[in-house]
Amino acid sequence: MARSLFLAGVVMPSLLFAMPARGQSQRADNAERDAADIVVTATPTVGEATRQIERTPGAVAVVPDTVFQNTPVQTIKDILQYVPGVIVQPRMGDDVRLSIRGSGLSRAYGVRGITLTIDGMPMNTSDGLLDFFEVDPSAYRYVEVFKGANALRYGSNALGGAINLVTPVGRDAPPLDARLDVGSFGYVKGQASTGGVAGDLDYFATASAQTNDGYRDHSNGHQFRGNLNLGYRLSPDIETRFYVYATSTKQRIPGEVSKDQALDDPRSANPEWVRQDQQRNVRSIRVANKTTTRLGDTTVEAGIFYNNRHVRHPIYQWLDFTVDDYGAFVRAVDDRSLGVVRNRLIVGANLQNGTIDTEQFVNLDGAVKGALAASMVDTSRNLSAYAEDSLFVAPNLAVVAGLQYLNARRDRQDRFLSDGNQSDAKSYDLWSPRAGVLWDVTADAQVFGNVSRSAEVPTYDANSFATPASGNLRAQRATTFEVGTRGKRGGIGWDISLYRSEIRNELQCLTTGPFSACSVINVDRTVHQGVEAGLHADLSLSALAAGDSLAITAAYTYSDFFFRDDSRYGDNELPGIPKHYLRAEALYRHPTGIYAGPNVEWAPGHYYADNANSLSVDPYALLGLKLGYDPSGRWSAYVEGRNLTNEHYISTVAIAGVASATSEIFNPGIGRAVFGGLRYRW
Template identity: 70%
Template sequence: MKISYLALAASLIATPALAESRGADDADTSRANDIVVTATPDRQQATVMIDRIAGAVEIVPDSAFRNTPVQNIKDILSYVPGVIVQPRMGDDARVSVRGSGLSRAYGNRGIAMLIDGIPLNTSDGLLDFFEIDPSAYRYVEVYRGANALRYGSNALGGAINLVTPTGHDAAPLEARIDAGSFGYVKGQASTGGASGDLDYFATISAQRIDGYRAHSNGDALRGNLNIGYRLSPDVETRFYVYGASTNQHIPGEVSKAQALNAPRSANPVWIAQDQQCNVDSIRVANKTTVRIGETKVDVGVFYNHRHVDHPIYQYLDFTVDDYGGFVRAVDDRTIGGLRNRLIVGANIQNGTIDTHQYVNVAATKGALTASMVDRSKNVSAYVEDALYVTPQVSLIAGLSYLHASRNRRDQFLADGDQSGRRSYDLWSPRFGVLWDVTPATQVYANVSRSAEVPSYDANVITTPNLNAQRATTYEIGTRGRHGAIGWDVSLYRSEIRNELQCLTTAPWAPCSIINAGRTVHQGIEAGLDAALPVSAFVAGDSLALTAAYTYNDFFFDGDTTYGHNQLPGVPKHFLRAELLYKHPAGFYAGPNVEWAPGHYFADNANSLTVDPYALLNLKAGVDIGTRWSLYVEGRNLTNKTYISTVAVAGAATAASELFNPGIGRAVYGGIRFAW
C-alpha cells in the first residue's frame, strides 16, 4: 500500500492542532485545503482531494519507490491492491486494474494514463509505457474502477496520474545511477528551484539493458521540464514539456514448455524478422489555475507527437498527433447550512494516426501493404456533486457523457476501399456515499457505469457489429488508520456487456478484437501497512510491514460458447508483501515476496493453464535524510522459472505460443545524491 492517505487527510481536515504543528503556512480550513489555488502538484492537497472520493483511490509517494532501481511501472504500482502489472520486456508491461485489458498481448487499454493531468493515451484509447520514466515523479495517483471522474475518465480500470516535482519541492541538483543484472544501467539528473513567482524543474535520464531474454535489449533517453509562474495570488500557470526516444527489441511469445525450460530464449520468428518497437515522442502542455471566490478553475491545452518505427509481423511506420484541452471547476461552499462540493468539467481529445505498412524483410521495408489515416474525436463532459447531509456524511451523484467518432481514410486501395466512420454516444451515471466514521476512518459505497470505445487496432471501422464495452460496477469499502496500522479494503462487482477481448489467433499476426458478450469481474482489494516500534537493537528502530492482496474472480456469464468459464489472463489470487527492519540512522533491510497461488488460464476455453509461482526478493539500503541514499536489491533469489504474462487465445493447445517468461535471479543496486 505504501501510503498514509487518510491519516494525512484527517490531520488537515479534522485536527487543528496537527495542522498548526505544520506551521502557519499550512494551517488552513478543510475547504481551503480542498480548493487551494495552485497548479503546483502538492501531495498534501492531492491527498485531501482524493479522500473526498467515495471509492477505491490511492496516492503512492515517491518515498515508496525512489530508493529502488526503478525499471518499469511495476516498481511504482507493486503495492497498490487491485492493480496487476505483468512485465513483458524492457519498459513494457501489461497493467490490468479490475481486469481491464487483461487479454491484450501488446499495448494497454481500459486505463486512462496521465502525466501531470495531461492524457498519455492516444486519442483512440491505446496506451504504451515506453514514454514513462518511472523514477521522474513526486507521487502517483491511482483511481481504481469508475472513480476517476476528476479527470473525466470512465474506463473500467480507472485512471493513473503521474505527477512530476516542481521547483518548490525539488533539490537544486540531484543525481542517481543504477546498475545490475542483464546489462542494466540507468543514470538520471535533475535540477529545480524557485525565484519569486517563477519556479522550474527539469530532469533527464538515459538507460540501456541487454535484457534477460535473447533479442530483448533496448535503450531509452527521456526528459521532463515543468515551469510555473504565479501571475497573482489567485492565478498560476504551468508549462510542461516531455520528450522521449526509446528503442526496444521484442523477443516474442513462446510456448509454455519453451518459457519454462528455456526462459532466456526468444521466438525464432521474432529474431528472423528483427521485431522492434522504436518511439520518438514529444509532448507540450499548459495548465492554468484560477481561484474565483469559492471556486477553483483549471484550464489546459496539450499536444502530443509520436513517430513509431515498428517492424513486427509487418513493418509499421506511423505518426501520431494528438491534441486537445480541458476545463474543470471545483466549487466548495455552504448552501443552506450544508457543505456542498460541485465538480464540473469537459475534455476534448482529438488525434490522427498516419500509418504506412510494409512487408517486413528482416527489419527493412518491403512492398507497401497498407496505408491509412485514422482520425479520432472525443468530447466528454462530466458533473459530480457531493452534499454533506451531516459534517461526516456526503451523498454523491455524478454523470458523464462521451461522444466519440472514429474515421478511417484508406489510402491503399489494391485490396479494396476500407474507409469508413463510426460514432458512439455514451452516458455514465454515478451514485455514492462517503462516511467519515472517525477523523482517520472512512467507509464508502458507490454504483457506477463505465464505457470504452474500441481502438483502431480492433479494426473498428471494418469489423461488423463491434460495440463499445459497457459496465455497471457496485463497490463498498473502507480505508483508514488506527495507531500504527493503516488499511484499504474494497469489494466490487462489475457486470460487463460486450467486453472487448484481444484474442491471439496466430503468433505472427495481430490479435483479433471481439465483444465477449456478458462477463463479470468481481473481487477483493486489500492493502495493509504498519509501522511497529520494536527497539530491538537501539531505541527507535522498527519493523515496517506493507502488503497488497488482490482477489480476481472474472468469468463469462452464460456465454453461448464458453458458458461460465473463467476469464483468462491474470491470477485469481495475487499477493505482494514486504517486511523491513528500519534503524533510526537510516539503515533498512528485509525480504519481500510476490505470490500467485493456483493455476489460471491462457484461453477462453480453459484448456491451457498458467502455473502458480512464488518469488523471494530481498532489499537493503541506507537513506540519510534528503541528501543521499545507497540501495541494493536481489530479485527472484530462488531463480524460479515462471510465466510473467500471457497473450490470451480463444482456444489454445500445448504448442500455442502465448507466453512471456519472467526474469530469473537478478541483483540491482544504485546510489542517489542531492545537493
C-alpha cells in the same frame, strides 16, 4: 469464495461502526482548500493530493516517491506493486501489461481500459490505446490511482480507471538530485534533475538515459527521457504552468513462446521474432499548459496539450506511423456552504482529438522494409463532459451523485485500395451515471460505497473496418457496485474494497496466430468481481534500540472473473491473471539510516491462458531482498535482489480462444537479478 461475494460486502462496514468516535471528522472541513489562504497551486503536495483524493467515494490511492525512490525503478510496476487491485506483468524492457479490475486482460500488446495522464494531460492516443515506453518511473513526485469510474475527474469512464503521474515543481525540488543504477543483464541508468525558484517563477527539469541488454535474447533496448516543468504565479489566486516531455526509445522484442519453452529455456526468444528483428522504436514530444485560478469558493483549472509521436515498429509487418493528438480541458470545483450544509460541486469537460497516419510494409528478414501492404489515416474525436455533486447531509456524511457524457467518433480513410476500400466511420454516444456515499466514521477512518456505469470505445487496432465484424464492434459497458473502507489507527493503515462489475459486450483481443495482430470480439456478458486489500503497519522496535522500526506492507488482490451463460464458453473463467495475488514486504529500519528486509510476490493458484480453459498457467512465488542506507542526508545507496530462488514462471499470456500445448502465447518472467544504486541530493 462464492461468486456472489459482493453481497457479503455489506457486512464489512459494520467492522467500523463499533469504532469509538474521536471528535468531528476533519476531512469534512474544506479539504480542497487546506492551503487556500496562502496561494493557489496547480500541483498539490503529496499530503494535499491525498486529502483531495480521499473525497472520492470509491477505491483510490496516492503513491509518494518515498515508496519507490530507493529502488531500481525500471517499469511502472516498481511504483504500483503495492496498490491492491492493480496487476502489473512485465513483458520486456519498460513494457508491461497493466490491468485494474480485469481491464484489457486479453491484450498481448498495448494497454486498454485505463487512462494514463501526466500532470493531468493524457498519454493515451486519442483512440484510447496506451503503452508504457514513454513513462520514466523515477521522474515523479507521486502517482494517483483512480480505480474504475472513480476516475471521473480525468474524463475516464473505463473499467480500469485512470493513473495520473505527477512531476515535481521547483518549489519542492532540490537544486541537484542525481542517481546511478546498475544491475543484472546489462542494466545501467543515470538520471539527474534540478529545480528552484526565482521570485514568482519556479522550474524543474529532469533527464535520464538507460540501457539494458535484457534478460531474454533479442530484448535489448535503450531510452532517453526528459521533462521540463515551468510555473509562474501571476497572483496569489492564479498560477500557470508549462510542461514539455520528450522521449526516445529503441527496444527489441523477443516475442511469445510456448509454455514449455518459457519454463525450460526462459532466456530464449522466438526465432521468428529474431528473424524479422522485431522492434519498437518511438520518438515523442508533448507540450502543455495548465492554469489554475481561484475565484472565491471556486477553483478553475484549464489546460491545452499537443502530443506528437513517431513510431517505427517492424513486427509481423513493418509499421511506420505518426500520431498527432491535441486537446483541451476545463475543470471547476466549487466548495461552499449552502445554509447549514456544505456542498462540493465538480464540473468539467475534456476534448481529445487526433490522427494516426500509418503505412505498413512487408517485413523482410532483418527488419528491412518491403513492399507497401497498407496505408491509412485514422482520425479520432472525443468530447466528454461530467458533473459530480457531494452534498454533506451531516458534517461527516456526504451523498454523491455524478454523470458523464462521452461522444466519440472513429473515422478511417483507406489509402491502399488494391485490397478494397476499407474506409468507414462510426460514432458512439454514451451516458454514464454514478451515485455514492462517503462517511467519515472518525477523523482517520472512512466507509464508502457507490454504483456506477462505465463505457469503453474500441481502439483502432480493433475497429479496423476491414471486415463487417470489426466495423460493427460495440462499446463495452459495465455496471459496477463497490463498497470499502480506508483509514489509519495507531501505526496501522488499511485500504479495502469489494466490487462487482456486470459487463456487456466486453472487448477481447484474442491471439489467432503466431505472426499477426490479435482479433477483437465482443463477449456478450461477463462478470468481474473481487477483493482489494492493502495493509501498512509501522511498528516501533524500541525494545531493541531507540528509534528502530519495522514497516510491513501488503497488497492482496482476489480476482473472480467469468463468462456468464456464454453460448460458446458457458460460465468459464476469464483467462489472463491469477485469481489470488499477494505482494508483501517487511522492512527493518535503524535510526542510522540502514534498512533491510525481504519481500515476496505470490500467485498461489493456477489460472487459464484461454477462454476454453484448456491450458493453465502454473503458480509461482518470488523472493526478494532489500538492503540500503538512507540517513536523510545528501547520499543514499541501495542493493536489491529479485527472484533470488531463480524461479521459472510465466509473466504474461497473450490470450487465445482455444490454446494448445504448442501455442506460442507466453512470456517468461525475469530470473534472478541483483541491482544497486547510488543517489546524491544537494
